[in-house]
Amino acid sequence: MYILKRFLTMIVTIWVITTLTFIIMHSIPGDPFASDADVLPEEVVENMREKYNLDQPLPVQYLLYLKNLATLDLGPSIESKTRDVNTLIADGFPASALLGIQALVIAIVFGLILGIVAALNHNGLLDYLSMGVAIIGISVPSFILAPLLIKYFAVDWGLLPVASWGSWEHTVLPSVALATAPLAIVARFMRSSMLEVMNQDYIKTADAKGVSTIGIVIKHGIRNALIPVISFIGPLVAFLLTGTFVIEKIFAIPGIGKYFVDSIFNRDFPVILGTTIFFSAILIVTLFIVDISYRLVDPRIKLSSKGE
Amino acid sequence: MERLLEVEDLHVSFKTYGGEVQAVRGVNFHVNKGEVLAIVGESGSGKSVTAKTIMGLLPKKVSRISSGVVTFEEDDLLTYSKKEMQKVKGSKISLISQDPMTSLNPTMKIGHQIDESLKLHTDLSKMERKSRVLELLTLVGIPNVEERYSQYPHELSGGMRQRVLIAVALACEPQLIIADEPTTALDVTIQAQILDLLKDLQQRLDTSILIITHDLGVVAEVAQRVAVMYAGVVVESGSVEEIFANPNHPYTWGLLGSIPKQRQDGARERLIPIEGTPPDLFSPPKGCPFAARCEYAMDICVEKMPDSTYLTTDHASKCWLNDSRAKKPKEVAMAGRSR
Ligand SMILES: Nc1ncnc2c1ncn2[C@@H]1O[C@H](COP(=O)(O)OP(=O)(O)OP(=O)(O)O)[C@@H](O)[C@H]1O
Numbered sequence: 001m002y003i004l005k006r007f008l009t010m011i012v013t014i015w016v017i018t019t020l021t022f023i024i025m026h027s028i029p030g031d032p033f034a035s036d037a038d039v040l041p042e043e044v045v046e047n048m049r050e051k052y053n054l055d056q057p058l059p060v061q062y063l064l065y066l067k068n069l070a071t072l073d074l075g076p077s078i079e080s081k082t083r084d085v086n087t088l089i090a091d092g093f094p095a096s097a098l099l100g101i102q103a104l105v106i107a108i109v110f111g112l113i114l115g116i117v118a119a120l121n122h123n124g125l126l127d128y129l130s131m132g133v134a135i136i137g138i139s140v141p142s143f144i145l146a147p148l149l150i151k152y153f154a155v156d157w158g159l160l161p162v163a164s165w166g167s168w169e170h171t172v173l174p175s176v177a178l179a180t181a182p183l184a185i186v187a188r189f190m191r192s193s194m195l196e197v198m199n200q201d202y203i204k205t206a207d208a209k210g211v212s213t214i215g216i217v218i219k220h221g222i223r224n225a226l227i228p229v230i231s232f233i234g235p236l237v238a239f240l241l242t243g244t245f246v247i248e249k250i251f252a253i254p255g256i257g258k259y260f261v262d263s264i265f266n267r268d269f270p271v272i273l274g275t276t277i278f279f280s281a282i283l284i285v286t287l288f289i290v291d292i293s294y295r296l297v298d299p300r301i302k303l304s305s306k307g308e
Numbered sequence: 309m310e311r312l313l314e315v316e317d318l319h320v321s322f323k324t325y326g327g328e329v330q331a332v333r334g335v336n337f338h339v340n341k342g343e344v345l346a347i348v349g350e351s352g353s354g355k356s357v358t359a360k361t362i363m364g365l366l367p368k369k370v371s372r373i374s375s376g377v378v379t380f381e382e383d384d385l386l387t388y389s390k391k392e393m394q395k396v397k398g399s400k401i402s403l404i405s406q407d408p409m410t411s412l413n414p415t416m417k418i419g420h421q422i423d424e425s426l427k428l429h430t431d432l433s434k435m436e437r438k439s440r441v442l443e444l445l446t447l448v449g450i451p452n453v454e455e456r457y458s459q460y461p462h463e464l465s466g467g468m469r470q471r472v473l474i475a476v477a478l479a480c481e482p483q484l485i486i487a488d489e490p491t492t493a494l495d496v497t498i499q500a501q502i503l504d505l506l507k508d509l510q511q512r513l514d515t516s517i518l519i520i521t522h523d524l525g526v527v528a529e530v531a532q533r534v535a536v537m538y539a540g541v542v543v544e545s546g547s548v549e550e551i552f553a554n555p556n557h558p559y560t561w562g563l564l565g566s567i568p569k570q571r572q573d574g575a576r577e578r579l580i581p582i583e584g585t586p587p588d589l590f591s592p593p594k595g596c597p598f599a600a601r602c603e604y605a606m607d608i609c610v611e612k613m614p615d616s617t618y619l620t621t622d623h624a625s626k627c628w629l630n631d632s633r634a635k636k637p638k639e640v641a642m643a644g645r646s647r
C-alpha cells in the first residue's frame with residue numbers, strides 16, 4: 001500500500017517536472033534551427049519543423065510529448081540525425097552511471113570514516129586535520145579541483161591519464177573530483193551527528209555494561225549517528241547528478257551530462273526534456289531508496305507509518 | 309558486617325572554562341554486603357560524580373581524581389586499567405541510570421541490550437543467554453517476555469523501560485548495583501512500583517545497592533543506611549533509623565524539615581525550606597561548607613572543616629557543635645527547631 005502510494009507520487013512528480021521543463025524550455029529565446037536557417041533553404045527548415053512537430057501550437061506539442069512519454073519514448077533528437085533520445089541516454093548512461101556511482105561510494109565511505117574519526121578525536125589533532133581538509137573540499141569547486149588534479153596527477157607525475165574514457169584508470173580523477181565536495185559535506189555531517197550520539201545516555205549505559213570503546217562506537221554509535229546522515233543522501237545524489245555535467249565536460253567523458261549541456265546550447269528540445277526527465281527519475285528513485293533505508297535503520301519510523 | 313565497597317577521602321574535580329570545579333571534596337562512606345546505602349543531598353552536591361567515579365565513568369579529558377581510594381573486593385578500583393575496569397563494569401558492579409527514556413539504545417532490540425552484558429561477561433551459549441534474558445525480563449515484572457524481547461525501546465512505556473534497565477543491571481548478578489535516582493523521571497505510582505521491585509530483588513538476590521536520591525521518602529522505603537552529602541562532602545552518615553530519629557548535622561535537620569508531612573487533621577505541615585544556596589564549588593570555603601546557611605554557625609565553622617565525630621560506631625557527623633568546647637548548642641538548637 002505504502003509502495004503503491006509512493007509509486008503514484010513518483011509518477012505525478014515526473015509529470016510536474018516534465019510540464020515545468022516544457023514551459024521553461026519554450027520560454028527561453030532561440031530555435032533549434034537558428035544556425036541552419038542561414039544555410040538551408042526556407043522550405044527545408046519548414047519541413048524539419050514539421051517533422052519534429054514544431055509547427056504545431058505548443059499545447060499540441062505538449063500533449064504529443066506526453067503521449068510518447070507514456071510509452072517511455074523520449075522522441076528523436078534534432079541535433080543528432082541518427083540517434084533518438086532513448087539511444088542517446090542508453091549510450092551515455094554507462095559512463096555517467098559509473099562515474100556517479102564511484103563518486104557516491106567514495107563520498108559516502110570516506111566521508112563517514114573521516115567524520116567518525118574526527119568525532120572520536122574531538123578537538124584532537126585528527127579532528128582539526130580532517131575538518132580542515134573538509135573545509136577545503138567544500139570550498140574548492142570541482143571545476144577548479146579537476147584541472148588541479150589533472151595538472152599534478154596526470155601531467156606532472158604522469159600517474160593517471162589526462163582525460164577521456166576507456167580503462168578504469170580514466171575514471172579515477174573524474175570520480176575523485178566529483179566526490180570531493182560531497183565527501184567533505186558527509187564528513188562534517190557525520191562528525192556532528194556522531195558527537196551528539198556519543199553524548200547520549202544510552203552510550204553511558206553501554207559503557208556501564210563494560211562494552212569496549214570500539215564496541216560502543218560500532219554497535220551503539222554509528223547506527224544511530226547514520227540516521228540524520230541518511231537524509232542527506234538525496235541532496236547528495238542531486239549534487240552528483242549536476243556535478244557530472246561539469247566533470248564530463250572537463251574530462252571529455254561520453255556521458256549523458258555532455259549531451260545535456262550541448263542540447264541546451266543547441267535548443268535540442270527533445271534531448272533537454274528527455275535528459276531532464278531521466279535525471280529526475282534517478283533522483284526520485286534515489287529518494288525512494290533513501291526513504292526505505294531510513295526505515296531499515298530507524299525502527300521508530302516503522303511505527304509512525306503504520307497509521308498511513 | 310562485611311564491607312563490599314569502601315570510598316575513602318575521594319576528591320574529584322572538573323576542568324571547565326570558568327576554572328576548576330571541585331565537585332567531590334573528601335567523600336567517605338562504605339556499603340556492606342547485602343545492604344542498601346542511600347546517598348542523599350541536594351542538586352550539585354556531587355552524588356552522581358561519586359557514583360561515576362566508582363564505575364570509572366567520568367569523562368577522562370576534563371576530570372581529575374586528585375586523591376582517594378575506592379576499595380571493592382580488597383582492590384582499589386581507581387588503580388584499575390581501562391581493560392580491567394571493563395571487566396568489572398556490568399558484571400560485578402552495574403548501573404541503573406536516571407532517565408529510562410534516554411538510557412536505552414533506540415535502534416537496538418531490548419532483548420539484545422540485556423544480552424550484551426551476558427555476551428561480554430559470561431560464556432553462556434546463545435540459547436542459554438536468550439533464556440536467561442527471558443528469565444530476567446520475567447524477574448523484573450515484564451509481561452509477554454517473548455514478544456518484548458524483540459521490541460524496540462520506543463514500544464515500551466517509561467516504567468517498562470526502567471524495568472528493562474534494571475534487567476540490564478541484574479544480568480550478570482552483580483555484587484553491587486548503583487542506582488542514580490532510578491525513579492526521578494517516573495510518575496509517582498510507577499515510582500512506587502519500581503522501588504518495590506528494587507527492594508524485592510535486592511532481598512531475593514542478596515545484592516548490595518547504592519541508591520542516590522533527593523527523596524527521603526525513598527530512603528526510608530528501601531535503605532538500611534544513609535549518607536548525607538553536601539557540597540562534595542558526606543556531612544553525616546549512619547543507619548536510617550538513627551539518622552531519622554537522631555539527626556546530628558544541622559544540614560540533616562534542614563533536609564528532614566523539608567519533607568512534607570501529613571498531620572493528624574489532614575492538613576499538610578508547612579515545609580521549612582533550607583534558606584540560602586550551596587557554596588560555589590569553583591572556590592569552596594575552607595571551613596564547613598554549610599556554615600553560610602547554618603543557623604548555629606560559630607566562628608570556627610567558617611575557619612576550619614570539622615572532623616568526623618562518631619556518635620555511635622556507625623553514626624558519624626561532621627559538625628563543630630559536637631566539639632566539647634562548643635556551648636551545648638544541641639539542646640538550644642533542637643528546641644529552636646521544634647517550636
Ligand atoms: N562533566 C562535568 N564537567 C564539569 N562539571 C561537572 C561535570 N559533571 C559534574 N560537574 C559538576 O559537579 C558538581 C556535582 O555534580 P553532580 O552531578 O554529582 O551532582 P548531583 O549531586 O548528582 O546533583 P543532582 O541531584 O542534580 O543529580 C556540579 O557542580 C556539576 O556542575
Ligand SMILES: [Mg+2]
Binds near residue numbers: 357488
Ligand atoms: Mg545526579
